[in-house]
Structures are given as C-alpha cells and as structure tokens.
Amino acid sequence: MAGKSSEKKINRLKRIEGQVRGISRMVEEDRYCIDILHQIQAVRAAITKVESEVLKDHAACCVAEAIASGDADEQREKFSELVDLFEKAKR
Secondary structure (H helix, E strand, C coil), rough: CCHHHHHHHHHHHHHHHHHHHHHHHHHHCCCCCHHHHHHHHHHHHHHHHHHHHHHHHHHHHHHHHHHHHHHHHHHHHHHHHHHHHHHHHHH
C-alpha cells in the first residue's frame, strides 16, 4: 500500500477527519438535525470508499502473494482473515 495509492487514502482520511470535526461543531451549535444527518451520511460514504480501496489493495497484494507463494498455510490464513472481516461486517 505504498506510493500514490497510500497518499490518496491518507488525503481522504484527513478530509473525513475534517468532516467529523465539522459534524461535532454542528452538534455543539445545535444545528438542524437533517443537516447533521446528511453530513453523517457523507462521512459514512467516504469511509466506505476508503475501506473498499484498502480491501482491493489487500486482495491485490497480500492475498495474491499468498496464492503465488504456494504455501497452503499462508493461503488459509489470508482466506480466514477475509472471512473474519466479512463476519464482523455482518454484525
């Protein structure tokens, strides 16, 4: 996850951080609930986008390396990690 791809994710996360601070200010200022909810939805969508990019990188790099290695234990470990991740997402 190095290079331009990593920099892009970091920039997105910093933007999300700023959005969350903005939501906090909106709550402190007792702004209209629907406006706050719209901002929360925007943050959730942005987090989902970053999550998807990290998952794609993991599949393209870590999982692909495990497959190419021919090491059955490493392959099972990477597969198990993904299954665990998706199980947590369902909760």
